[in-house]
Amino acid sequence: MRYKVAIVALILFTTVFAIVRFGNSRAESGNMIKRSIAKSDDGKIEFEGEKHLRNIKQLSFGGQNAEAYFVADGSKLIFQSTREGVECDQIFTMNTDGSDVKMVSTGEGRTTCSYIFPNKKRLLYASTHLGAKQCPPAVDMRKGYAWAVYPTYDIFTADMDGKNLKQLTNVPGYDAEATISHNGKKIAFTSLRDGDLDIYVMDADGKNVKRLTTELGYDGGPFWSADGKKIVYRSYHPKTEAEILRYKQKLGENLIEPNTFEIWVMDADGKNKCQVTRLNAASFAPFFHPDGKRIIFSSNHNTGNARNFDLYIVNVDGTGLEKITSYDSFDGFPMFSPDGKKLVFASNRNGKVRGETNIFIADWVN
Numbered sequence: 065m066r067y068k069v070a071i072v073a074l075i076l077f078t079t080v081f082a083i084v085r086f087g088n089s090r091a092e093s094g095n096m097i098k099r100s101i102a103k104s105d106d107g108k109i110e111f112e113g114e115k116h117l118r119n120i121k122q123l124s125f126g127g128q129n130a131e132a133y134f135v136a137d138g139s140k141l142i143f144q145s146t147r148e149g150v151e152c153d154q155i156f157t158m159n160t161d162g163s164d165v166k167m168v169s170t171g172e173g174r175t176t177c178s179y180i181f182p183n184k185k186r187l188l189y190a191s192t193h194l195g196a197k198q199c200p201p202a203v204d205m206r207k208g209y210a211w212a213v214y215p216t217y218d219i220f221t222a223d224m225d226g227k228n229l230k231q232l233t234n235v236p237g238y239d240a241e242a243t244i245s246h247n248g249k250k251i252a253f254t255s256l257r258d259g260d261l262d263i264y265v266m267d268a269d270g271k272n273v274k275r276l277t278t279e280l281g282y283d284g285g286p287f288w289s290a291d292g293k294k295i296v297y298r299s300y301h302p303k304t305e306a307e308i309l310r311y312k313q314k315l316g317e318n319l320i321e322p323n324t325f326e327i328w329v330m331d332a333d334g335k336n337k338c339q340v341t342r343l344n345a346a347s348f349a350p351f352f353h354p355d356g357k358r359i360i361f362s363s364n365h366n367t368g369n370a371r372n373f374d375l376y377i378v379n380v381d382g383t384g385l386e387k388i389t390s391y392d393s394f395d396g397f398p399m400f401s402p403d404g405k406k407l408v409f410a411s412n413r414n415g416k417v418r419g420e421t422n423i424f425i426a427d428w429v430n
Contacts, residue, residue: 109414109424113390116377117407117426122414123162124422128153130410131397132423134160136182136246138401141408142168143423144176144189152199155189157224160406160425168226172197174214177241180224181268182248187224190240192216194231203319210319213238213261219253219270232270238318244268245288250332252276252295254284261320263297265332276334281311282320283328289352290402293332296340296350296359298325322346327361329380340382346370349397353377354404360388362396375409394421404428 109120123132127147134141141160144153155169155178169175173193180187192200195216203212217240219232233239235257242253252265262277263286277283281301288295300322302311314321327350330337341347345365352359360377364370366387375388375395389395393412400407407428410421 107414109411111390111413114388116388116429118429120424120426121162122422122424123158123160123408126416126420126422128419128421129423130421131177132408132410133179133243133399134401134406134408135180135184136248136402137184138403138406140180140184141423142178142180142187142189144178155187155226157187160408162423166225168222168224170226170229173216174199176217177243179242179244181221181244182246184224186221187226188219188221188242188244188251190217190219190242192218194218208321209323210314210321213256213315213318213320215256215318219251232266241284241286243287245292245332246290247292250288250292252286252288254286256315261315263295263334274334276330277337280308282325285348285350287351288332289356290354291356294329294352294356295332296327296329296352298348298350298361299328299339300325322348327359327378329359340378340380341385342382346373347376351399353400354402356380358384360398360400360407362398367392400428 109122127145129143129145132141132143140157142157145156146153152174153176154167154171155175156165156167158165170193173191175189175191178189192214200214203210215237217238219239219242220229222229237256239255242251244251249268250265251268254261255264261282261284262275263283264273264275266273279301283297283299286295286297302308323346325347327340327347328337329340343363343365345363347361347363350359350361358377358379360375362373363376364373367374372392373394373396375398376385377388378385391413395409395411398407398409405428406425408425411424412421
């Protein structure tokens with residue numbers, strides 16, 4: 065459940081994304097998108113001040129598209145989308161030029177947080193389809209902004225064409241926001257199996273599950289460093305009695321309120337946890353630069369509008385915070401290509417209709 069992300073705009077979306085991997089998770093990180101001020105930009109996709117991005121190209125056109133992640137050789141992307149003919153998020157793959165788009169999930173339930181194994185023989189995603197073939201109900205935003213932590217989410221693998229589906233998790237409660245280590249041997253994910261939203265790791269076949277975080281609150285959206293030694297993630301740890309009571313109350317309703325997240329890193333075994341950001345903002349969807357020294361993420365920090373999310377990059381020790389995008393709506397779910405030469409992200413820029421979110425790819429300029 066890393067990050068994902070309903071945004072309050074002039075219309076209400078019916079889609080609920082997870083990153084944000086929030087995602088509630090990355091699963092609901094998609095909901096961050098719905099909080100942004102979506103608008104048309106008359107074809108403009110590059111904006112002043114975005115000096116690290118060059119040759120930006122739009123890869124999807126229409127609907128809600130997010131959480132696009134590279135395969136290990138950088139040749140393909142896997143992402144989630146609600147588009148024409150799809151009632152709620154399903155998983156798709158495409159080439160990095162936007163061609164050869166294929167739906168690879170079952171078409172049933174709601175899916176989120178997908179990834180491709182390094183050998184390009186299997187893919188990974190979370191789905192609610194075993195709970196019901198229909199899409200689960202969207203969150204009633206009249207009761208306040210929140211992400212759903214659907215208890216019917218489980219993690220699955222499948223062949224690259226979506227066939228030969230195999231269930232990896234089968235315990236009660238939410239399991240999602242899964243990502244794969246660069247050697248393909250380990251999976252990090254977010255789970256409610258022990259009564260709180262924490263990060264776990266398991267073998268690629270679903271065995272040897274180990275809990276990595278234990279502090280009360282949400283820990284999720286994990287991503288591995290390129291060398292497999294570190295995990296970056298987002299967290300909200302309630303402190304006051306009122307915050308704790310509110311968090312537990314919402315969690316009992318299978319909801320989480322993603323108002324404040326900070327970025328953290330830890331060793332791959334859960335040791336040496338370290339807080340990276342102290343922005344007191346909704347920061348989510350963190351991802352390591354291939355050099356392992358920097359982290360890119362999305363945040364509404366210092367944007368002048370809580371609904372406006374930009375991309376930022378920061379050193380692992382929390383120094384050197386730098387704003388990457390300057391578009392005045394939603395930019396999120398960034399991921400570097402394995403060689404660090406490309407950046408893929410989701411954005412409201414150049415939407416044909418209000419609220420549209422698409423996938424973009426750009427050359428990365430250090």
